[in-house]
Amino acid sequence: MKVECRPIGFFDSGVGGISVLKEAVKLLPGEDFIYFGDSNNAPYGIKTVEEASKLTFEAVEFLISKNIKAVVIACNTATSAAIVDLRKKYSIVMPVIGIEPALKPAVELKRKGQIVVMATPMTLAERKFNNLMNRYKSQAQMYPMPCPGLVELIEQGMVEGEAVEKYLRDKIEPLKEEGIAAIVLGCTHYPFIKKTLSKLLNNEVPIIDGSLGTVKQLKRELIKSNLASEKREGGKVTVYNSLDSDEIIKLSYKLLECE
Ligand code: DGL
Numbered sequence: 001m002k003v004e005c006r007p008i009g010f011f012d013s014g015v016g017g018i019s020v021l022k023e024a025v026k027l028l029p030g031e032d033f034i035y036f037g038d039s040n041n042a043p044y045g046i047k048t049v050e051e052a053s054k055l056t057f058e059a060v061e062f063l064i065s066k067n068i069k070a071v072v073i074a075c076n077t078a079t080s081a082a083i084v085d086l087r088k089k090y091s092i093v094m095p096v097i098g099i100e101p102a103l104k105p106a107v108e109l110k111r112k113g114q115i116v117v118m119a120t121p122m123t124l125a126e127r128k129f130n131n132l133m134n135r136y137k138s139q140a141q142m143y144p145m146p147c148p149g150l151v152e153l154i155e156q157g158m159v160e161g162e163a164v165e166k167y168l169r170d171k172i173e174p175l176k177e178e179g180i181a182a183i184v185l186g187c188t189h190y191p192f193i194k195k196t197l198s199k200l201l202n203n204e205v206p207i208i209d210g211s212l213g214t215v216k217q218l219k220r221e222l223i224k225s226n227l228a229s230e231k232r233e234g235g236k237v238t239v240y241n242s243l244d245s246d247e248i249i250k251l252s253y254k255l256l257e258c259e
Contacts, residue, residue: 001067004227007032007238008218009063009071011056014042014155015248016189017074018255020099021237023211024072025256027219030231033238034066037252040242043151044077045120045187052081052122060086062240069227070095072218076119076186076210080126095221101186102210103132107140109206113179114143118171119186121146129186140181145171151189157251159192168197185209192255 008028010021014037021035036059038044044052056078060071071094073079073086079098087096101123106115123129124144133142150167158164172180183205185191191209198207222228229235239252 003069004229005032006067006069007034008222009033009060009066009068010035010074011059011063011071011078012037012075012188013044013052013055013078014039014151014189015252015255016151016154016187016192017072018252019188019191019209020072020074020211020214022256023215024218025235025237027212027215028222028229029233029235030229031235032229033235034063034068035237035239035252036063037239037241037243037248039155039248040244042155043120043148044075044081045122045151046148047122049081049122049126052078053085056082056086057089060090068094070097070218070222070225072214073098074188074214076100076123076188080123080128083128095218095225095227097214097218097221099188099210099214100132101129101184102208102213103136103142103184105213106182106184106206106208107136109182111181111206113181114141114175115181115184116143116145116172116175117184117186118145118147118150118190120151121148123186143175147171147187147190150193151187154189154192157254160196164193164196165200168193168200172197172200180205182206182208192258 083098241248
């Protein structure tokens with residue numbers, strides 16, 4: 001098989017990276033994708049960096065066994081924990097793309113109030129995020145908001161309804177008085193609860209995620225390395241998951257299709 005015809009690997013600790021894959025399918029409709037979700041070990045965000053890094057390397061090895069030409073770590077937590085070491089090991093053989101909270105577009109909006117960054121406890125504690133935040137702290141007030149427990153709800157397919165609404169209301173309500181300039185979704189699971197979140201904010205606050213930026217980066221890397229497919233349509237998606245359950249595979253495809 002010609003190298004440019006090989007699939008692109010996508011990885012997340014669970015179903016969250018599907019939100020990034022969805023953008024990739026739109027931007028690169030001729031590419032084939034292999035998605036691996038490690039739902040059996042999710043959430044990563046409350047593990048140690050060493051544990052999350054080890055699991056990420058195992059996942060990348062699995063994707064490599066599927067003959068991928070590039071890998072996207074579609075998980076902010078796994079990116080924080082492992083991207084430097086992953087690039088050391090794999091970037092001589094293929095492009096390695098990661099994701100980080102999209103602070104830049106939120107700052108550029110120049111809206112009044114705090115920029116709330118929702119992410120896992122690990123993402124917010126790691127150096128990668130703190131360096132990023134320091135870059136913008138003179139331009140905007142940031143409010144890092146760890147959201148333990150939210151990934152678990154989404155992994156069960158709960159993206160709407162009372163449990164998610166209550167979780168988000170409890171987090172957001174106390175911040176409303178000070179004013180919220182924008183919300184950055186710094187975990188790839190969270191775009192699936194964007195509708196519920198937006199409703200709680202009367203659709204008045206911009207909610208930003210890093211999916212499109214990540215996928216544009218993937219496209220640039222494929223072109224630079226002569227790895228882009230010549231096909232313009234007809235790409236296919238195959239989903240694998242470490243949980244031995246049809247339900248999680250069904251949920252993954254359902255999330256891929258949902259608006
Ligand atoms: N989707 C992952 C992220 O972007 C969730 C991490 C987790 O498993 O806790 O951070």
